[in-house]
Every structure is written in structure tokens, then in C-alpha cells.
Amino acid sequence: MQVDKIEMGTVVDHIRSGQAYRVMKILGIGEDYNHRVAVVLNVPSKAMGTKDIVKIEGKIVSPEAANALGLIAPEVTINIIKGGKVERKYPITMPKELGGMEKCPNPNCMSNEEKTAFFKLDNKKYRCYYCERLFRADELV
Numbered sequence: 001m002q003v004d005k006i007e008m009g010t011v012v013d014h015i016r017s018g019q020a021y022r023v024m025k026i027l028g029i030g031e032d033y034n035h036r037v038a039v040v041l042n043v044p045s046k047a048m049g050t051k052d053i054v055k056i057e058g059k060i061v062s063p064e065a066a067n068a069l070g071l072i073a074p075e076v077t078i079n080i081i082k083g084g085k086v087e088r089k090y091p092i093t094m095p096k097e098l099g100g101m102e103k104c105p106n107p108n109c110m111s112n113e114e115k116t117a118f119f120k121l122d123n124k125k126y127r128c129y130y131c132e133r134l135f136r137a138d139e140l141v
């Protein structure tokens with residue numbers, strides 16, 4: 001099925017089947033939204049079996065909104081479309097908390113004796129529960 005390309009807006013891809021309307025609700029797309037919105041349900045997907053896609057014309061989803069979405073639908077991809085082309089793609093949003101598998105890079109941190117725990121402050125930084133230092137998610141792996 002072909003859905004018209006959008007000039008400017010956001011394509012939310014890799015939505016778990018059945019979650020499209022929930023995603024729209026979180027992004028604030030309701031009955032009063034006055035641009036085109038294409039909702040494509042149950043698209044065959046190699047990775048997911050089937051997936052939903054939402055194309056929203058005239059709305060650029062912010063990284064903050066993408067993060068909020070990531071908490072309920074971490075597998076989604078946000079594609080920002082400008083001039084009919086994908087201008088930016090947000091990576092899959094990191095979880096709110098990490099721990100167990102990850103290690104604190106601070107050699108003096110007491111979590112190295114115990115189970116680690118990190119809490120996300122924004123999309124890039126995590127705070128160690130024990131030494132309170134900030135790290136990027138990729139520093140913890």
C-alpha cells in the first residue's frame with residue numbers, strides 16, 4: 001500500500017501493531033489536528049512481524065516528545081521529514097533506568113562491589129545511584 005509522501009512532518013515507524021492510536025495520543029494528535037495524518041496498520045515487517053506507521057504532516061516531533069514516546073514504545077523510530085526527505089532520524093530512546101549489566105566507570109564507586117543502578121536525566125546522561133556522577137549510556141557498557 002502506498003501512502004502519499006509528506007513534505008514536512010514526522011513519520012513514526014516501527015510501532016508495535018495496535019499501538020498507533022496510543023502513539024498519536026501521546027504526540028497530541030487528536031480530532032482537532034488539521035493537517036493530513038496517515039495511519040497505516042499491520043504493515044508486514046521483517047523485524048516485528050507486523051507494525052504500525054503514523055505519518056503526521058505539518059508537525060515536527062521534538063526530541064523530548066520522542067523520549068516520552070520511547071518510554072511506552074521504545075522500538076519506535078522517529079523520522080523528521082523536511083522538503084520531502086528524511087532530515088533526521090531519532091535513535092531508539094534509552095530506558096529510564098539501567099543497571100545489573102552495566103558498570104560504573106568510576107573506579108572508586110561502591111557500586112563496583114554491588115549491583116549497579118543508573119537513572120536517566122535526559123536522552124544522553126545517566127546518573128549513578130551510588131557515586132552520583134553523570135555518564136553517557138555508552139560509557140556504561
Ligand SMILES: [Zn+2]
Binds near residue numbers: 105128129131132133
Ligand atoms: Zn558510580
